[in-house]
Amino acid sequence: MQSKLVYIETYGCQMNEYDSDRIRNAVGGMPVDTPEEADIVIVNTCAIRDKADQKAFSGLGKYKHLKARKPDMILGVAGCVAQLYGDRLLQKIPHLDFVLGPRAIPRLPDLISRIEQAKERPVETSYDVEELFEVEPYHREGKVTAFVSVQQGCNKKCSYCIVPYVRGDEVNRPLPEILREAENLVGKGVREITFVGQTVNSWTENGRKFGDLLRAAADIDGLERIRFTTSYPRDITKRMIDAMKDVDKVCRHIHLPVQSGSNRVLALMKRTYTREWFSDTVKRLKDAVPDLAISTDIIVGYPGETDRDFEDTMDLMREVEFESSFSFKFSPRPGTPAAGLPKEETVPDETAGARLMELQAFQKEVTLRKNVERVGKTEEVLVEGPSKHGPESVSGRTSHNRIANFKGPASLVGSVVRVRVSEGLSNSIRGELSV
Ligand code: SF4
Known part of the structure; x- marks a missing residue:
């Protein structure tokens, strides 16, 4: 063409x-x-x-x-x-x-x-496309981070979610293809790969599991960092945790959507785990990787959610102290089981809105406090590009996925540098280059 x-x-x-x-x-x-x-x-x-x-x-x-x-x-x-x-x-x-x-x-x-x-x-709109993974993504020259897809679709069928109906059942990409795409990207100057899939850690192929994929990717010369998103809590395995612990290139951050802290609501959502199971998984992760940053997604106002259920969610928020969270009011997607629930189960918009505000205010405090706690520490930052915060400044991310801005020349883009944190802000940190 x-x-x-x-x-x-x-x-x-x-x-x-x-x-x-x-x-x-x-x-x-x-x-x-x-x-x-x-x-x-x-x-x-x-x-x-x-x-x-x-x-x-x-x-x-x-x-x-x-x-x-x-x-x-x-x-x-x-x-x-x-x-x-x-x-x-x-x-x-x-x-x-x-x-x-x-x-x-x-x-x-x-x-x-x-x-x-x-x-x-x-x-x-066929689901049945043999050449599913054949087209690799366009890569902008000079970009040092990239996504690599490891699966398409989802087998989970959470009651509120439209994804399995629009993206089809889970199909996992063969390991050699994943590694070849990652190697090509590294050859073009990419330093950090994020593996993406709807439930990325359910990836499996010929007896290999997600932890094996992390280990295999770590052998790519020139690749500095590995991230992955989005993890499904129930699919966190020992093999995965061990790989996160053993492989230095795997960043110390996991996005782990919990959606609710109430067992009743989790069951209604068909999330397949309990709040206790989630807490235990967080503990296993933190025992293996003590400095791990965990972010999450929360839905408030799921049909039938009571004050008590919401309090369970807040309780979990207090217990885990997520680094950040993406939270939303429930909204029904036509064609999903949750959209067909009786009207009397609907949580009034005002109630859902008040819950969302409470949760977000709490998260804001925790995120700020955690950013402030980094002051005085030295972080490794992959420099991604110029910073919006003044001339001669660059911006990148820490292993924990915090945005870091600091003075430095554009020639640093693509390098992992040490930055001494001087300021913790609501969504980022600032600091100085350290030797
Ligand atoms: S919320 Fe995630 S795990 Fe659940 S059905 Fe949707 S994509 Fe799958």
């Missing part, structure tokens, strides 16, 4: 960001900064949260005038909303040229040819 100018608007999670980079490579095009310059515009959508699909519709709607001015421009929709609504999107949005589900990205070149040559408006 002749090189096209491509503009992609991305909504949602890291998996979607990763997919957008794969879409860029699948098209074989040059990325541009504005849709006005582009030959192909793709809106990569998210269906996870309330109004996410409305956002996608308005995202597509705003291209109506541009398409009228540039009729040869190709406009497509990808991602979870594309999968969910399929050809209904073509009916709803007359200026739309194609619909592409998340699993069908490798088929994009074929879709573009069908539009250009046969003037079709194709829809490709």
